[in-house]
Amino acid sequence: MTDRVVLATHNAHKVCELQRILRAAGLDVELVGLEEFPDAPEVAETESSFAGNALLKARTIADFTGLPAIADDSGLCVDALNGMPGIYSARWSGQHGDDPANLDLVLGQVADVPDSRRSAQFVCAAAWVVPGVSEHVVEGVLEGSLARAPRGGNGFGYDPIFVPAGYALTTAELRPEEKDAISHRGQAFRALAQVMASR
């Protein structure tokens, strides 16, 4: 029987992407998003790190559902912005989850920053909580730089403006499997899959 694991997100893109990554890592779990738990509490991301917020979300949803829960907190860290948007990536424009607004805002903020100082990282913390049993959190980082304008229709979030180091394409121009192979989320969730498989 395939284990059901709750993924603490309302983002259908994220459920799809993580299901793909965990399957590719050989882990036979069925990820279910929060659409199946309409009464689940909203978790305010009040911690000051990706790992802290990922654990906070996984813990809250595991407690609520009684099921093993996974959560990630991920974002774009721009060196010229002292590592911001960081943990505020999804709410950078002040509106939670408004990808085009968030992305346009970052481009506007760094409009005067020359190419030599447009380095950035995608960071992902992935947490796994089994209620009353265990808690784990791992991180993945993808180095890159900011494009001047959005390019590509794959992915979500800041993918259209992020160019991985050594690539000419944005992560929104890469095929999903290519992206997963190098991405912050791919790295973090493959590490998490190993932890989950060993338990």
Next chain:
Amino acid sequence: MTDRVVLATHNAHKVCELQRILRAAGLDVELVGLEEFPDAPEVAETESSFAGNALLKARTIADFTGLPAIADDSGLCVDALNGMPGIYSARWSGQHGDDPANLDLVLGQVADVPDSRRSAQFVCAAAWVVPGVSEHVVEGVLEGSLARAPRGGNGFGYDPIFVPAGYALTTAELRPEEKDAISHRGQAFRALAQVMASR
């Protein structure tokens, strides 16, 4: 005869505030803004520090006008945002000089940040360049924290959401002279006035 000194800004609020501060410091200069030099080049703030941008602006305008020039670069540094908006304060919303948009954006970004972690600083770097003769730059810092909503009609920029340490009012609720006595800009320009007076 009163010396004419160009202030490298199109912001009439800033001309007014700095004229007031320099006069109060006993310096008899006539500040003129860039409205009098409609052909002056736009200076992109490409440096990575307040001091760098202030010097860049003062140097460019002194070179263009042949007159002594003053420039400031100032902004709001929010600890929970790793010191941002910082040098991007005036263009934080992506639109240069849109005070209400910038201020609303910061409030939205830190909406989930508890009062215990809402500390911030107002920072000002003030530069003085006499063409072919000398360059000086000084800094002033005002410690404080972020309010939950804008309050007060004085000042400009982020004044309505900044509460100086030890005060209950925002800098937009203080009378102009009260604000100047403690503000980052007051500190920096009084220090600059001393340098200017000694030359």
